[in-house]
Amino acid sequence: MGVVAVVVFLLLRLTAGDPAAIIAGDNATTQQVAEIRVRLGLDRPIAQQFAIWLGNVLRGDFGESFFFKKKVADLILERLEPTLALSVCTVVLAVVVAVPLGVIAAYRRATWIDRGVMALSVLGFSVPVFVTGYALVYLFAIQLAWLPVQGYQRLHEGLGGFVTHLILPSLTLAAIYVALIARITRASMLEVLDADHVRTARAKGLAEMPVLLRHVLRNAAVPIVTVIGLGVALLIGGVVVTESVYSIPGLGRLTVDAVLARDFPTVQAVILLFSLVYVLINLVVDLTYTVLDPRIRY
Amino acid sequence: MHRVRHLAVACSLVSTALFASAAPGPVLAQTTVRAVMHSDLKIVDPIWTTAYITRNHGYMVYDTLFATDAKGEIRPQMVDKYDVSADKLTYTLTLRDGLLWHDGAPVTAEDCVASIKRWAAKDSMGQKLMTFVGDLVVVNPKTFRIVLKEPTGLVLSALGKPSSNVPFMMPKRVAETDASTQISDSTGSGPFVFRKDEWKPGDKAVYVKFDKYKPRLEPASGLAGGKVVKVDRVEWRAMADHQTAINALLAGELDYLEAPPHDLLPVLKKDANVRLVDYNPLGNQYTFRFNVLHKPFDNAKIRQAVFYAFNQKDFLEAVIGDANYYKVCKSLFPCGSPFESTKGMDGLLESNVEKAKALLKDGGYDGTPVVLMHSTDLVVLANLAPVAKSLLEKAGFKVDMQSMDWQTLVARRAKKEPPSQGGWNAFLTAWVAADILNPVMTGFLNASCDKAMFGWPCDAEMEKLRDQFARETSPSRQKAIAEAVQVRLTQYPTHIHLGQWYQPIAVRKNVDGIMTAPVPVFWNVEKKGR
Numbered sequence: 107m108g109v110v111a112v113v114v115f116l117l118l119r120l121t122a123g124d125p126a127a128i129i130a131g132d133n134a135t136t137q138q139v140a141e142i143r144v145r146l147g148l149d150r151p152i153a154q155q156f157a158i159w160l161g162n163v164l165r166g167d168f169g170e171s172f173f174f175k176k177k178v179a180d181l182i183l184e185r186l187e188p189t190l191a192l193s194v195c196t197v198v199l200a201v202v203v204a205v206p207l208g209v210i211a212a213y214r215r216a217t218w219i220d221r222g223v224m225a226l227s228v229l230g231f232s233v234p235v236f237v238t239g240y241a242l243v244y245l246f247a248i249q250l251a252w253l254p255v256q257g258y259q260r261l262h263e264g265l266g267g268f269v270t271h272l273i274l275p276s277l278t279l280a281a282i283y284v285a286l287i288a289r290i291t292r293a294s295m296l297e298v299l300d301a302d303h304v305r306t307a308r309a310k311g312l313a314e315m316p317v318l319l320r321h322v323l324r325n326a327a328v329p330i331v332t333v334i335g336l337g338v339a340l341l342i343g344g345v346v347v348t349e350s351v352y353s354i355p356g357l358g359r360l361t362v363d364a365v366l367a368r369d370f371p372t373v374q375a376v377i378l379l380f381s382l383v384y385v386l387i388n389l390v391v392d393l394t395y396t397v398l399d400p401r402i403r404y
Numbered sequence: 405m406h407r408v409r410h411l412a413v414a415c416s417l418v419s420t421a422l423f424a425s426a427a428p429g430p431v432l433a434q435t436t437v438r439a440v441m442h443s444d445l446k447i448v449d450p451i452w453t454t455a456y457i458t459r460n461h462g463y464m465v466y467d468t469l470f471a472t473d474a475k476g477e478i479r480p481q482m483v484d485k486y487d488v489s490a491d492k493l494t495y496t497l498t499l500r501d502g503l504l505w506h507d508g509a510p511v512t513a514e515d516c517v518a519s520i521k522r523w524a525a526k527d528s529m530g531q532k533l534m535t536f537v538g539d540l541v542v543v544n545p546k547t548f549r550i551v552l553k554e555p556t557g558l559v560l561s562a563l564g565k566p567s568s569n570v571p572f573m574m575p576k577r578v579a580e581t582d583a584s585t586q587i588s589d590s591t592g593s594g595p596f597v598f599r600k601d602e603w604k605p606g607d608k609a610v611y612v613k614f615d616k617y618k619p620r621l622e623p624a625s626g627l628a629g630g631k632v633v634k635v636d637r638v639e640w641r642a643m644a645d646h647q648t649a650i651n652a653l654l655a656g657e658l659d660y661l662e663a664p665p666h667d668l669l670p671v672l673k674k675d676a677n678v679r680l681v682d683y684n685p686l687g688n689q690y691t692f693r694f695n696v697l698h699k700p701f702d703n704a705k706i707r708q709a710v711f712y713a714f715n716q717k718d719f720l721e722a723v724i725g726d727a728n729y730y731k732v733c734k735s736l737f738p739c740g741s742p743f744e745s746t747k748g749m750d751g752l753l754e755s756n757v758e759k760a761k762a763l764l765k766d767g768g769y770d771g772t773p774v775v776l777m778h779s780t781d782l783v784v785l786a787n788l789a790p791v792a793k794s795l796l797e798k799a800g801f802k803v804d805m806q807s808m809d810w811q812t813l814v815a816r817r818a819k820k821e822p823p824s825q826g827g828w829n830a831f832l833t834a835w836v837a838a839d840i841l842n843p844v845m846t847g848f849l850n851a852s853c854d855k856a857m858f859g860w861p862c863d864a865e866m867e868k869l870r871d872q873f874a875r876e877t878s879p880s881r882q883k884a885i886a887e888a889v890q891v892r893l894t895q896y897p898t899h900i901h902l903g904q905w906y907q908p909i910a911v912r913k914n915v916d917g918i919m920t921a922p923v924p925v926f927w928n929v930e931k932k933g934r
């Protein structure tokens with residue numbers, strides 16, 4: 107986290123762009139821009155700016171957004187719900203669809219079902235998120251008018267609107283993770299399907315479903331959980347595009363807006379948050395290994 | 405199976421914990437116009453920034469003493485009547501009866517004087533005006549005087565200027581905020597109240613009708629006249645993606661789209677439920693800006709060569725494409741505005757390559773590359789620089805076109821260093837016509853060296869003409885001075901105007917009453933049905 111903090115802080119200061127010039131507007135004079143730079147503290151040496159920022163962060167104060175004149179922490183809290191809702195829905199959707207697809211593809215290997223799942227998987231990988239998004243919008247929102255084109259409705263404003271606004275973005279974002287998880291599930295299952303303990307289980311007279319779920323899937327689960335964990339971390343990138351396509355006011359949009367506007371305090375805080383999430387997910391994945399495979403100990 | 409069940413239970417618990425404490429949502433007003441503006445509202449102080457979205461916000465929330473009508477004439481707005489003394493040194497302004505701030509307090513002359521002072525500290529035209537002002541005197545709660553040191557024609561045109569920075573009136577307690585500090589209190593006396601509690605930057609800004617607003621009795625005209633609000637609520641939704649905004653408009657999820665890209669207009673024209681409104685007859689103007697500090701554009705002759713190398717149509721075709729939305733206009737001040745003229749422009753902007761080459765030779769051009777900044781992320785600007793590069797190269801210039809996003813360009817254009825050390829020679833941008841209606845208002849004509857805008861032109865003759873314009877009170881003599889400025893521009897080019905273009909608004913068919921004005925405003929707008 108410390109390394110991330112230093113790198114992000116330095117990258118923002120070393121890349122082109124001046125928040126003071128952006129804030130001042132197109133008609134501003136050089137003097138007006140300079141005044142704003144002083145007001146924002148950007149005229150100070152970088153080391154001094156870093157020391158002030160780090161001191162504040164350690165006290166839990168991420169500062170105030172240059173543009174929104176709001177506490178960065180408040181801005182993030184405002185944007186957390188849409189991103190969290192989208193991410194949770196996407197992961198649940200991806201896991202619920204992809205794991206059974208991978209299991210079935212492995213179980214029916216070399217059949218049309220297997221080929222069909224793999225073909226869909228390649229498609230899911232290959233089509234960019236924004237293309238999937240626009241295609242789904244065109245079909246379900248413009249042509250069929252079943253679902254809204256864009257926007258987000260908070261849960262407390264009504265469950266129906268909350269769900270309908272999340273369906274298309276979640277499908278869009280889930281496509282790539284369904285493809286990824288289904289392929290890994292299939293590959294892991296194939297490795298275990300011919301193992302001795304599976305043959306033994308079948309020889310004991312166990313039905314196919316318990317064999318698949320208890321003896322195959324569980325033993326194949328470590329790589330699948332790893333990929334799901336990685337997928338959750340990678341979601342951050344997908345969320346940025348999806349929130350833009352569907353105009354969802356979440357953390358992804360906040361990140362893009364803040365980067366484009368060179369809103370240093372906001373970008374720094376959001377990236378620190380993302381890196382914290384990344385670290386926590388890796389921790390959860392590592393702990394899950396011990397549950398799935400008792401042989402793994404830390 | 406247990407694991408899947410556990411996952412479902414966990415999700416449900418997380419959702420419950422997350423949303424259980426949420427408050428009830430807002431109730432939608434009876435008539436709401438849902439609009440996507442050209443940009444998200446991030447700053448709410450229209451004096452502190454010149455950003456157009458903040459100016460538009462200003463027109464929702466605040467009122468002005470004077471305003472520009474549809475014919476470009478300045479009309480009283482908050483002012484009921486005004487008198488000018490015989491020696492033209494004292495303007496006495498009396499406010500209309502019944503003007504109230506959104507908190508219910510009456511608007512007073514003291515508020516207006518404080519507002520003028522704050523605006524004049526920031527705005528270039530306001531600063532010019534204040535060089536003529538001796539005193540601002542409050543006579544009584546409804547009357548104040550502007551006492552001049554010498555006569556000027558700027559008083560009404562500055563107080564009624566339509567675009568950034570607009571002299572919006574604010575309560576004294578707000579207007580006393582230092583002009584370099586953003587205000588946090590958005591109390592105005594305009595036709596809409598800003599709902600700060602519902603403002604979520606990056607999501608939406610909300611305005612509701614100010615029930616106690618007292619419109620003028622005459623019909624609305626441009627930015628003047630009766631500002632009658634015919635909807636209960638206006639929501640500006642933030643939508644960064646043009647395609648998404650257009651899809652939302654087509655699907656009826658939006659009512660109003662301020663700036664649909666020109667290449668997507670055919671999609672909108674095809675839909676029977678959507679119509680395009682050309683609200684701004686003067687439109688916008690493309691501009692090529694020189695940096696006169698460094699070679700080769702430190703030489704006026706070489707800048708003149710660019711005037712001969714360019715033609716407007718190539719630029720307009722490359723960006724706008726549809727001839728219905730652009731106009732070749734050789735006049736420096738917008739075609740259709742009072743100072744339109746072609747004086748001094750014969751033979752210029754016609755891509756006369758031979759003449760350009762001759763001027764380059766005369767000027768001793770030594771092949772120094774022109775560092776041309778190319779903004780890639782704004783649709784209305786992205787194609788300009790490649791056209792400029794091509795035309796400059798045909799005339800014999802060497803061009804180093806450097807691509808970057810607009811915000812990087814904005815930061816870089818403020819640098820005075822040579823191009824080899826991160827500086828620049830030229831870039832292209834666009835102005836709203838309302839910002840460039842006369843020589844004082846046009847920022848790029850400011851040739852006061854270090855005090856000028858980026859590019860830093862330095863020409864005593866141009867400054868003398870601009871001062872003359874500011875002192876002049878006769879419209880006919882002002883026009884003559886404006887023409888002299890145009891001629892001077894051809895001798896000492898500070899920038900080159902590259903034609904006018906128009907940005908229609910797209911609305912659903914049930915939305916009507918869009919005002920013809922240089923700024924998109926929401927009074928007079930009606931929406932039939934919800």
